Amino acid sequence: MSGPSTYEPKTALERWLDQRLPILRFNAELMDFPTPKNLNYWWTFGAILAFCLITQIATGVVLAMHYNASAGGAFNSVEHIMRDVNYGWLIRYIHANGASMFFLAVYIHTFRGIYYGSFKAPREVLWLIGCLIYLTMMATAFMGYVLPWGQMSFWGAKVITNLFSAIPLVGPAITTWLWGGFAVDAPTLNRFYSLHYLLPFVIAGLVGLHIWALHVPGNSNPVGVNVKSKSDTVPFHPYYTVKDGFAISVFVILFAVFVFYMPEALGHSDNYIPANPIVTPPHIVPEWYFLPYYAILRAIPNKLMGVAALGGAIACIFALPWLDTSKVRSMRYRPQAKIYFVFFVLACLVLGVCGAHEVDDQIISGLAGFPLGDANINSYVWLSRIGALYYFIYFLVITPMLGLRETPLPVPESISTPVLSHPAAAPAGATAAPEKKG
Amino acid sequence: MTRKFLALSAFLGLLVAGPALAASSQAPLKHVQWSFSGPFGSYDQAQLQRGFKVYREVCSQCHALNLVSFHDLGQPGGPFWDPKYPNPNDNPYVKAIAADYKVADIDPDTGENMQRAATSADHPPAPYANDTAAKATLGGAPPDMSLLVKAREGGPDYVYSLVTGYAPAPQGLVVPPGKYYNPYMLSDLASSWKGTGPAPVGGIIAMPPPLTAGKVSFDDGAPSTLDQEAKDVAAFLTWASDPKMDQRKQTGLAVLVYLAIFSGLLYASYRRIWRNVAH
Structure with missing residues (x-):
């Protein structure tokens, strides 16, 4: 745990226990843990x-x-x-x-x-x-x-x-x-x-x-800025x-x-x-929570490559800290990243829908479409390919490149700065709608 | 704006990605307004009793009901539930129904195979000893009916549609002798289709039309029409696959009321504790 402990054993029994197994101290530190007030x-x-x-x-x-x-x-x-x-x-x-x-x-x-x-x-x-x-x-x-x-x-x-x-x-x-x-x-x-x-x-x-x-x-x-003082936390x-x-x-x-x-x-x-x-x-069909991966797997006709893509999709999440080059932590101050992120969430949902359908099913039923490569363009296999492509581009291209090229908005000095400058921080509003802020 | 969108899409993701869409080689099911539809719906006991009669007189000739025991019939929500007999093993209807059946057992004195009258703890005896025996006689093994409604897309609507939905086979469909065309049977008819154009929806079923008007007479004066028989047996089979539904929905209501009050209290506590913190 970080910071010096403020736990004071109050009774003889607590002092006795504290010297042998400081479990109450451990619990007290968990409970007192300084947490940013803007979560x-x-x-x-x-x-x-x-x-x-x-x-x-x-x-x-x-x-x-x-x-x-x-x-x-x-x-x-x-x-x-x-x-x-x-x-x-x-x-x-x-x-x-x-x-x-x-x-x-x-x-x-x-x-x-x-x-x-x-x-x-x-x-x-x-x-x-x-x-x-x-x-x-x-x-x-x-x-x-x-x-x-x-x-x-x-x-x-x-x-x-x-x-x-x-x-x-x-x-x-x-x-x-x-x-x-x-x-x-x-x-x-x-x-x-x-x-x-x-x-x-x-x-x-x-x-x-x-x-x-x-x-x-x-x-x-x-806000993505580190805790600077005790007033930033509760x-x-x-x-x-x-x-x-x-x-x-x-x-x-x-x-x-x-x-x-x-x-x-x-x-x-x-x-x-x-x-x-x-x-x-x-x-x-797998359970709904596996459907996006199932869609990625089936987007690729070759079984080994499909399994590799499935593993790669999970590996991308692991590698994210080293793929993201932006020095700004929160996307609140990265307007471009925000847009790419919304499309990323959409791609995951689209992949989920694709996973629930047969690959040959028509997306728009009745529309003839035309064959492109091994499948009709109006089929879930092509939609899942587009979704999977964006999924990987998001992690492997957009995330590393954007951090180097974008111009982020100014980041506040501290956690308390945007809170205090927020219109609702005026005395009357401070209790008005705290759940909508931060 | 973005946050609202994210919240919405997260929730939609759950709803949209949930059900897998089945192939549409089946006519759209007929929708019945069941007494047990919706969050406040419950089983209609008279209908369950009629449905049990249909099962007993017709379905049970071929279909087993291996997961339902006689005392289940007298459980709360069941066809013969009677508040006078909280223990369904004391319920005279349950005892009388069980006593009508003979089940296999071992003679306790000789160890020989024997038949004895069923007790409320027994299951209705299956019509065939095993699937192989059923296939040898019927040409196919009829599914056990205990979970039929849960195991089919559309549940009771499927059972109702199938039983009432037999139709003459379209010109060009090769139906083997002793089998029947049914537009509600979920299947792919491409291999049996010799006509022009796309293969018709539906499938080929080994079961002859099981119910006809007048086949089962009801003691409560309900008309013994095909429609009535089909609805009642579908309701009974829904109960058979989900006997705790009434209890589930009642408990759910109490749980939701409790949670709504509890959440309100927690929200009030949250507002009070945070009232002096600008955040």
Whole structure:
């Protein structure tokens, strides 16, 4: 933790404990942690993500008490949870929709980091740990989706594990090793279950490192200038516990709407058909949070190059601190970067839509279009190619070049400067609408 | 402006990217106004009872219902739920229905295979011992109906449309003997199409039209029309695949009211704690 500790043990017991295990001191420092006072609601997604992780682990532990990780019993044990276990339907729907909520929050959190330059020095390690958390989340979610052992579980597992077979020379051996046999079968399900239970605790450990790495330089903030004086900060508690708490509560409302009123909206009906290795579903689609990557994968006709592009898309996020050459942290003062960023978010959404469609589907139905290369121009494969091209250009060309060429707006002296010069900082307005500022 | 746009696009991303669009080789489903549609909809108990009768007298000849046990029929929201019998195993309807069935068991004295009357803990016995036996007799294995509604795009609308939607095969469609054309069956007919123009929507189904007017008579005076039978059995199958729906929606309402109040309190606390901080 940064800065000298202000913790004073108050009782004899606390003094005794403080000399042996300063856990109360540690907690007090966490609570008092000086936090920039201008963090906006985009910064609440860190706390929302912690909430998501705890929810997933808590519901997952209960589900594991009733789940039967065998190829013959998995499907029916999930239905046993839905029908016979007290509030089993609630626990399972929280867990299944919780995965989607977790990814929604992690995507917002990541886009926030990109927009406000939270990955820039001295927060590169913080960013890398965040990327590792995201990668581990993807593995966990993928393996969790396999566990109900429905048709989409089985065929999704087959498609994704088959990607590794594209690696030259060792690919097929890796795939066999992942499967634990020569096809997706009972051993695959058992190892995925084991790893699905293990990885969330790896994520929890990484989250610990993420918060540690956050507390060394302290939070970034929407203005992007470093904390200069004590007047720029407020203690984390109660200022941000209450703000994060409010944001979590609003987030849980959205979560509850899905759990109670549209619990199957983000799933796929084929997953209520038990896994059948000899019947291929007409459309194999991953969960929504993988769709942009799925689109990038299918945009390239060559399997190896497609897998390489998929890996490259994730690698770009890892490399961002070294791709961005701009000295200005927040895009609030980079008008051109802001526009490219909006198009980047759009490209990710377009890729997501493309991932949900068959590559040959018409974008505008009925429009004949014309063939371009290997596909019609009016098809999702071309749209995903455009999206994927922009995705990579954004990271590999725009981000490095723009930092060298653009003229940023003047950056405020300190965090407090724009706050105090803000019209609403006048005495009457200071309490009028604090949530809209900063 | 930019921030509002980002918030909107993040939310839209969730909605737009969610459902995968299926290929449109199926006629647009008929939409029924179900009693259980919408956030406040709940099952119509009389309809579930009629639907159970349709299942029992017609569907169960070929389709199993392996995930539903007799006592489920007497659970809250179920077709024979009675508040007088909070434990559905005491429900006389449930007991009487179960007693009508014979299930396989092992004789506790001799260890021989035997048949005994079902209890409320049993499942309705499947019509065929396994898929292979069903295929040998019927030419195809009819799907288990416990999750049929959840496992099909369109859910109850799909079941209703399929059962009421049998149509004469279009000229040029090769339908094998003993099979039927159904425009609502999601499938690709290109390989069976010998006519001109694009292949018709729909598919070839092994199940003969299961329901006809007058096939099932209802004890509550509901007309035994095809439409009524189809709606009732679709409602029953919706309950079978989602028996906790009523409970889910009721709990959801309480949860949302609680969260709205809780969020309001947190927002008030937030405003109060931050009132002296310019930010």
